[in-house]
Amino acid sequence: MVSPVPPVTIGPYTIDPPVVLAPMAGITNVAFRRLCREYGAGLYVCEMITARAVVERDPKTRHMMTFDEDESPRSMQLYGVDPATMAEAVKIIIGEGLADHVDTNWGCPVAKVCRRGGGAALPYKRKLFANIIAATVAAAQPHGVPVTAKFRVGIDDEHHTYLDAGRIAEAEGAAAVALHARTAAQRYSGQADWDHVTRLKETVTTIPVLGNGDIFTSADALAMMAKTGCDGVVVGRGCLGRPWLFGELQAAFRGEPVPAGPNLGEVARVLRRHAELLVEHDGPDKGLRDLRKHMAWYFMGFPVGSPLRRQLSMISTLPELDALLAQLDQDAPFPTAGEGPRGRQGSPGKVTLPYGWLDDPDDPSVPFAADVMHSGG
Template identity: 75%
Template structure:
């Protein structure tokens, strides 16, 4: 077996070289803690996306979202922004108030409400503006020694690829690593990720680590991505939905150890209960248990669970009720053979909605109007 990749981001040795991708409504402090309990404390677990302008405006909901667990180090925060000034100010607040140890920047969001204003995956097309935003963040973080990394997609669509320029620019401006979700914005989460693009980015960007993201649903997928692309680490998103133990499998795989056995339904029930308790601690019992509902289908995917019990679990309201319902599951049921397949949103490819004239001049550095949104979380 080839040696596992070695990854350093600023002062942090990331071992194994695994990053939990920020996911809206998912990667709160409770889910991150659960993933860390299975994986390595030295991997990176990134919080939900935080909007730069919302930090500057000290939006109450956003400041509440910037929550890290006791002993959670390094604290990884992902920031979204389209304006160099607000990005610089947000980073100054984050590092000046010691709210994070690592800042990742999001230029990969394909959602129409974001791209139609010129944000997310649309923005790297504007090379000068992209450069200015990365430069602003890096310079604001430098005095505190906080590393900045940048995540982006292949491009807007097959005719407008931006990732090679984005990678070179980010590295030139002092980003400590770049991560590529190997899909275009037009693909959204559909089809297959193009891992050959990760290999091309690795060839083009030689002075900072290159991380690969897209279609890692098992530990073997991660090993295959590293072998095929030469990337310095992997970013895991949808593959861990309802499967936080994937981080334990990844750790074993990268260290050349035998994989832990897949959990039977009884173990899954135990993990679900733990997840519910962590969410209750974080959000209060009512909100926490309600938040757990969206995870049910992912945890129970492929297991023999009757429709009535599934429905009850999807509507669970208290920790006591959760405990009772989990006790009714067949605890000896084996892990389903298809447990490692795609999960989470996939959707269909679609034309990317852009501001009028967006593609006319890639050197235009005008800050897009209305894209500097206040809503954190994605």
Template identity: 70%
Template sequence: MSAVASSFRIGPYVVSPAVVLAPMAGITNVAFRQLCREFGSPTSVYVCEMVTARAIVERDSKTIEMMTFGADEHPRSLQLYSVDPKNVTDAVTIIAGEGLADHLDMNFGCPVPKVTRKGGGAALPYKRRLFAEIVRAAVRAAGDIPVTVKFRVGIDDEHLTYLDAGRIAEAEGAVAVALHARTAAQRYSGEADWSRIARLKEAVTGVPVLGNGDIFSADDALRMMRETGCDGVVVGRGCLGRPWLFRELHAALTGQPVPVGPTLGEVAAILHRHGVLLADHIGEEKGLRDLRKHMAWYLRGFPIGADLRRAFAMVSGLAELEDLLGKLDHDAPYPAEAEGPRGRQGSPGRVVLPEGWLDDPEDAAVPEGAELMHSGG
């Protein structure tokens, strides 16, 4: 594989190789981010789980815990969700004033109904003035902290928003934009339309444009960058149960040979490391319970009996995990079945929106009751 342009800037930070770990609810906590960084480059970007502006203003304890960063994690990247410019101003003022993050990424891509029905996530860029006001509020309150913006192609095929969103974000001071090349109606189904990334790159010329969607291998990343001209890639579901994908991306984007996938013994060591990091972060019982959701992803395609798989899915402590890992065939090679799409896919569906949401794209009114105290999604 030949190398492609392998770095870009987020404000003062050189992102090299040009790889960003996407924020994923319930996944990209400090333990998982550290694991990905250990395989990848410390100068790539690994984004914390999404948190809400309102929750920061309210000093919600769960949200503050989600904003934990490692001692050597730099830049500390935080993704923020809001539909209200005032809450954005207040939350970012707290973040900047208390030094809680080094980089802010604004979420306008979430497709889940609990978010879009309030006008948030992927629904919001349709309201161009409100979208501009939110980005402007974040940039002004952030001061020297760089702000990036992530969004989708649109609400559905009839309501595309990404080109306007990219232009507006750039005009309001965002230092980079990222496009998940699906509509909200697609959710995570079907295929990402990378041609939209290429069109956004043509429309947004002053700041880096990053591509997101269907990067499940190092070759996918190289192909996206070649086909679209994007400045970097954002990786989400492709690294679920596969944090070593960042090692492969690092090799590919720096022109080195891509290493072969790990043996089952190597996966066992990585799984154990993940369990230890989670236990250090949130305690052994809670941490190992959290690890359960990763088991099927880590063990996908390997020759493991049904009983052992069930036992992994119910693991409750490090000693038990170590015992189960000892029962695996550590010499089993990495299976071809482990490649390809992983994580949630689901099916497309109608996007739930506030009543009358599509009537006037210039309406800058904040949807009533929109600022939920939820985080993630």
């Protein structure tokens, strides 16, 4: 048993336990967030929203910005590369009462984003990064809406940007920072280097520092906090197919016994609940198509045969799902193989940048066409 972990304060909000659901494109919609919230408290961030799409009032983007009535604070992650566009998006979001907290994304390692100077490439441009944080904070702060920043260690091992990014975000009024302890070149491969979280915590001293990377169990979260001294944790891929992880984290952070992992019958009930929530949000066609990608995560390590796994990954109706779930061995215990890495991993690779990008880190120019739709990091 460990001592309770103190809450973290982000602007006017007390996050207890200090656990954040990382925004994940195509994952952390209102359905998945509700499912996770049913297990434990924390801060649950919606999937990343592109600032330009907010300003252009894209209908699909507005649908992604859906929150439950009882969701508080309503946390939204914004991606952008232009100070003016970010500020305008925040004014729309606040003016229309759409969110209570704005996180900013500087962690995306996707090639089509970095090659245009967006995502994890952008903090290398220190003045541009400062201008964007300053403009976002200026638009949000008068209304009591905190702005935070999530970023990576840097572009690659030769170009670390996180300490500058942390200092700049702190100086420009961010309410907290979070570090995914990998470079863009690592993508999601290998291991996160938690020593970087330690160094960021030593550098940023007046606002909370949150750690992200390789948190797959409650023990991982406690280990990161003990090793780095960070103020809280951000959980991404570790909760894929495991929304109950937030209940385990809540227990561990409160110094209580961590509940045992669910058996296969309980996993089936959780998956069925997820299906209902997705259908409610997106309708049966899109909702159940969306559910398919979660199947392998839910059943990871369980004794589910290949034919049944294949059928589950192709479901299109709730009755069909019910019939397949009934074929599972309801009493199969939670497997130790159900812990550990899940979701995107892939291989490291060279980060392609715009021509001359590394020449002048103090160039404040806005990169051209970098605010495209993409997945977060």
